[in-house]
Amino acid sequence: MMFWDPRMEEMPREELQRLQYRLLKTLVYRLYSFSPFYHDRMKESGVHPDDIRTLSDIRKLPFMYKRDLRDNYPDKIFVAGQDDLVRYHVSSGTTGKPTVVGYTRNDLDNWTASLARGLVSCGLGRGDVLQVSYGYGLFTGGLGLHYGAERVGATVLPTSVGNTERQIELMQDLHTTAIACTPSYLIHMGEVAEKMGLSIKEDTDLRMGILGAEPWSDTMKTRIEEWLGIKAFDIYGTSELSGPMFCECSEQKGFHVWGDLACIEILDPGTGESLGPGEKGELVVTMLQKEALPMIRYRIGDITSFEDGVCACGRTHPRVMRISGRVDDMLIIRGINVFPSQIEYALMTVPEVGQHFQIVVDRKGALDDMLVRVEVSRESFSDKITDLMAIRKNVEHKLRNTLNVAVNVELVEPGSLPRFEGKAKRVIDRRKL
Amino acid sequence: MIETGRFLIKQISVFSENRPGRLAAIAKALEEENINILAFSIAEADGFGVVRTLVDKPKKAYEKLTGLGFNVAFTDVIAVQMRDAPGGLYEIAKMLGDGQINIEYSYAYSGKEGAVLILRVDNADQAVRLISSRGATLLESRVFQ
Known part of the structure; x- marks a missing residue:
């Protein structure tokens, strides 16, 4: 078993937590003294650095949100001066104004070290050719993976995104063994290869994909692995955390979050209550060593769960599962948190209906009422009303089992539900609260 | 046959x-x-x-x-001619009932060919044989199509 930094990666849990506490304490004092933004936040919340006496006191600290970066555009919450910065990245701003992140020399070193550990943990190293098909430039994906892979001794092929046919030629000519890109781009690449009369599985040396930057499901992972003949590893990060930061190890049971760099919590997005291992909730991240742009209890808005036990690979750092949804999409139905992604997942197991759906939430009397509209597929339509009723009942049953809340299902004509390019708006909430 | x-x-x-x-x-x-x-x-x-x-x-x-x-x-459905007079439906329905033919659904119209009963039954072949053998008139598909 290969480790990049065995002392850190195998650090006993108690020692790791002591380290996290020391780093947190230092961070809070530093911010209280040098960050007017976070100083005010702490004052408003009535917290003083002296109140942080154990690691779990992190819960006393106020949250940070994406809007804090937008409101302080471009660099008003940076703690380092411009002369200490060695790089900027800028997020695309698909959900609002763009946000700017900055890095000191140490920030870049920690980012690269985090990726070096992750890449080695999934089996990348000297002898590999990593094709980096994430965008290079203002986006963090390309440059992040680039330096991480160089650090572990892999040969980087910096193709960036686009010009897919050329990418496939280079993949063959330079014997690419690993690719870093979004899962949807890899699927696109596989399709383009087939149009060129090639099979990635048969005609290339590709053996692994390091995939992230967008939500993807187990179904997609299985499809990619079987179709392309590779192992698909999840990688996670956002520009606020530095960029792509944490990567699944060879066990493929969630990505390790290095405790010396980040402290994670999973919270109930409705109540803010802290959740334990295996419980699904909102991921909240505190970056323990960032200098230019410290992020404390940052609410990224991603939904997932974590596992706390020592991994079979030997690493002691907690693992976070693949992201299963966004907090913005969450609905609370009769007190139960419901995510559209769960509905998507459940519908995949019912071939009689398509994968498009619409959710209509209303309030009948005092109770929330959730209706899910699904399209009857052409293949499964029969003239018999009883068959159609059975399909509907089956979908209702599957949804109830997945969501733990009763759902009404309406069968609609194929093609009648709205289609979306990009971000889907699948929920109509008619409740007047 | x-x-x-x-x-x-x-x-x-x-x-x-x-x-x-x-x-x-x-x-x-x-x-x-x-x-x-x-x-x-x-x-x-x-x-x-x-x-x-x-x-x-x-x-x-x-x-x-x-x-x-x-x-x-x-x-696939079948069409049976009925007498366009009181008792017309009863004759056909009784015939099917006596012959143990189950009707899944049915609808009717009264047009140029007289009154016609459209039937969806669980076993169409059996129903066609029964109705013909009892002397009622089935309309061929070419009458419609």
């Missing part, structure tokens, strides 16, 4: 959401293709329905409606 196939009539079944304008959309599509509707009925369930219709050009109707995005299926 009677050859039953010629008595099996291709009915068009169309899935329809239960909201205003859906029947009009189906009827308009058929009108555009100059397709004549000979008989039809609507079966309704909670929130959706199935429009069942006999048309003179079922294949063309299927293509047109499918092209518009409708969910369409062919179903």
Whole structure:
């Protein structure tokens, strides 16, 4: 078993937590003294650095949100001066104004070290050719993976995104063994290869994909692995955390979050209550060593769960599962948190209906009422009303089992539900609260 | 042995959401293709329905409606002539009942050929043989199509 930094990666849990506490304490004092933004936040919340006496006191600290970066555009919450910065990245701003992140020399070193550990943990190293098909430039994906892979001794092929046919030629000519890109781009690449009369599985040396930057499901992972003949590893990060930061190890049971760099919590997005291992909730991240742009209890808005036990690979750092949804999409139905992604997942197991759906939430009397509209597929339509009723009942049953809340299902004509390019708006909430 | 196939009539079944304008959309599509509707009925369930219709050009109707995005299926039905007088339905229904033929659904019209009962039964071949042997008149599919 290969480790990049065995002392850190195998650090006993108690020692790791002591380290996290020391780093947190230092961070809070530093911010209280040098960050007017976070100083005010702490004052408003009535917290003083002296109140942080154990690691779990992190819960006393106020949250940070994406809007804090937008409101302080471009660099008003940076703690380092411009002369200490060695790089900027800028997020695309698909959900609002763009946000700017900055890095000191140490920030870049920690980012690269985090990726070096992750890449080695999934089996990348000297002898590999990593094709980096994430965008290079203002986006963090390309440059992040680039330096991480160089650090572990892999040969980087910096193709960036686009010009897919050329990418496939280079993949063959330079014997690419690993690719870093979004899962949807890899699927696109596989399709383009087939149009060129090639099979990635048969005609290339590709053996692994390091995939992230967008939500993807187990179904997609299985499809990619079987179709392309590779192992698909999840990688996670956002520009606020530095960029792509944490990567699944060879066990493929969630990505390790290095405790010396980040402290994670999973919270109930409705109540803010802290959740334990295996419980699904909102991921909240505190970056323990960032200098230019410290992020404390940052609410990224991603939904997932974590596992706390020592991994079979030997690493002691907690693992976070693949992201299963966004907090913005969450609905609370009769007190139960419901995510559209769960509905998507459940519908995949019912071939009689398509994968498009619409959710209509209303309030009948005092109770929330959730209706899910699904399209009857052409293949499964029969003239018999009883068959159609059975399909509907089956979908209702599957949804109830997945969501733990009763759902009404309406069968609609194929093609009648709205289609979306990009971000889907699948929920109509008619409740007047 | 009677050859039953010629008595099996291709009915068009169309899935329809239960909201205003859906029947009009189906009827308009058929009108555009100059397709004549000979008989039809609507079966309704909670929130959706199935429009069942006999048309003179079922294949063309299927293509047109499918092209518009409708969910369409062919179903075999049979058509029995009835006396257009009190007791006409009873004669046919009793015949089927005595012969242990189960009716899944049925609709009727009274037109040029007199009164006609359209039937969807669980075993069409058996029903055709029974009805013929009891002396009632089945309409061949070519009468419609």
